Amino acid sequence: MATLTPGFHGHRRTRGDRLPPGQFRTEDFPVLSAGPTPEVPLDRWEFTLTTEDGEQHRWTWEQFQALPQQDVTTDLHCVTRWSKFDTRWRGVSLDTLLEGVATGARFALAECHGGYTTNLPLDDLRGGKAWIAHTYDGEPLAAEHGGPARLLVPHLYFWKSAKWISGITLGRTDRRGFWEQFGYHDYGDPWREQRTWND
Amino acid sequence: MSDWRRAELRARTPESTTARTLHLTVDGWPGHLPGQHVDVRLTADDGYRAVRSYSLSAPADGDRIEISVQPAPFGEVSPYLAEDFPVGAGIEVKGPLGGWFVWKPERPGPVLLVAGGSGIAPLAAMLRARLDLGDAGPPFHLAYSLRDPGQRWFGALLDGIAEAEDPAVTAACLYTRTAPPGHPRPVGRITAADLDLPGFRPADGALAFVCGPTAFVEKAANLLVHLGHRPDRVRTERFG
Amino acid sequence: MRDGNALAGPLSDLFLPDPTTAWRLCPGCGTDAALAALHVYDQGPAAVARCPRCSEIAFRVARHPGQLWFDFGRGGALRFPAS
Numbered sequence: 001m002a003t004l005t006p007g008f009h010g011h012r013r014t015r016g017d018r019l020p021p022g023q024f025r026t027e028d029f030p031v032l033s034a035g036p037t038p039e040v041p042l043d044r045w046e047f048t049l050t051t052e053d054g055e056q057h058r059w060t061w062e063q064f065q066a067l068p069q070q071d072v073t074t075d076l077h078c079v080t081r082w083s084k085f086d087t088r089w090r091g092v093s094l095d096t097l098l099e100g101v102a103t104g105a106r107f108a109l110a111e112c113h114g115g116y117t118t119n120l121p122l123d124d125l126r127g128g129k130a131w132i133a134h135t136y137d138g139e140p141l142a143a144e145h146g147g148p149a150r151l152l153v154p155h156l157y158f159w160k161s162a163k164w165i166s167g168i169t170l171g172r173t174d175r176r177g178f179w180e181q182f183g184y185h186d187y188g189d190p191w192r193e194q195r196t197w198n199d
Numbered sequence: 200m201s202d203w204r205r206a207e208l209r210a211r212t213p214e215s216t217t218a219r220t221l222h223l224t225v226d227g228w229p230g231h232l233p234g235q236h237v238d239v240r241l242t243a244d245d246g247y248r249a250v251r252s253y254s255l256s257a258p259a260d261g262d263r264i265e266i267s268v269q270p271a272p273f274g275e276v277s278p279y280l281a282e283d284f285p286v287g288a289g290i291e292v293k294g295p296l297g298g299w300f301v302w303k304p305e306r307p308g309p310v311l312l313v314a315g316g317s318g319i320a321p322l323a324a325m326l327r328a329r330l331d332l333g334d335a336g337p338p339f340h341l342a343y344s345l346r347d348p349g350q351r352w353f354g355a356l357l358d359g360i361a362e363a364e365d366p367a368v369t370a371a372c373l374y375t376r377t378a379p380p381g382h383p384r385p386v387g388r389i390t391a392a393d394l395d396l397p398g399f400r401p402a403d404g405a406l407a408f409v410c411g412p413t414a415f416v417e418k419a420a421n422l423l424v425h426l427g428h429r430p431d432r433v434r435t436e437r438f439g
Numbered sequence: 440m441r442d443g444n445a446l447a448g449p450l451s452d453l454f455l456p457d458p459t460t461a462w463r464l465c466p467g468c469g470t471d472a473a474l475a476a477l478h479v480y481d482q483g484p485a486a487v488a489r490c491p492r493c494s495e496i497a498f499r500v501a502r503h504p505g506q507l508w509f510d511f512g513r514g515g516a517l518r519f520p521a522s
Contacts, residue, residue, distance in 0.1 A: 009243050
């Protein structure tokens, strides 16, 4: 029989229209990292999209900034159970980056400075659901939060929104990323509480 | 494999305006070495559990242990433990844990303790264990970096060391922002001069324990290595 | 960021002797470090322990519902003190 700790509730895990199961709302913006924060100078920053056939599309920071930019306000849901509402981002839609890219791939693997990776279905990067974001709350994205630029896929758990992104490789088969190889869910829908392989 | 043991809160005493020391009684506590820590597990009535690590801030005393808690902003566990956890109520602890950041009282040779903020907690256990040895113990010096006098934990212990004027056990507060009137050291971050002390140099066979926030630990450990201390004689514990 | 000291509890379910006093020679950069001295990133989904010099992953440990996970990262032998 476990010892109950009277009056201890942890962060209040209340359900609501905007709060997925098992989550609590925070006003904070916790910094979660699996390793040291890489320094990525803008003059050496590059984003590379690689198709399943090995065809590469590259953008320098300057070229990337010249692309159409979108402002996004969205809720974030982290698998460590915090959710943050109404976060404001600016970045380039993956629809823009994928325009004119010939691919029959179904899967994508995001790759990052520092070695982090995460996998997603390519469909989840299309249709106005994903961005490469470089601005948070009106300011250049801080390095601790993934700057100069991170993937933003807010309809999935936030570990899919890879920090310090350097590229995306498309594939016909799904290749598991850093956390997905370690028991975390391939898809990670917070509303279906897809945290681990068994969810 | 360590098991979870039930612990009951006996008393809560202040270390600063916000930090508290929790005095716990643990069922079947096997004793511990100064520097070791415990994992603390809290269980909500819906089964939700949270686990955190806390250094033991006093040496072994039968089934009694002490942990010292600084409530973190937005914290899930530390504000509860510091403010709300009722006396007489139970939590679970696993331990004692860790065999690296540990001072064994039978070890001869001087010991240099370097604390940053709440990193003082495990070093206070070492200091108290040293005082328990009386004249038989090795030289100890504590360099305690803290923001201002209001953040000075273990005041009675430090006052006692100052009043005893025993050259074998000394403590210096290194205030980084505000010092009390008349304090001999200028306000500022830790420097090599704070750690380059006769009797505690590499040639004296000193063992150093450094505990605090990561940036502080990196800085203090680098200062010690530059002073010639062997890296394996500079034991570190970093948090946050 | 914390360090390997903090893993004494989580690893006590996996190792009989205290693993934080074991040493690991990093196969990446050759740094020899006690497990207690590894850099540990444990604010995310699971704890990631890395070489304090080159940041190569030493191991990862996680507690999932009903399962304890451990992976050996880029490897490197662990040397335990023994009598």
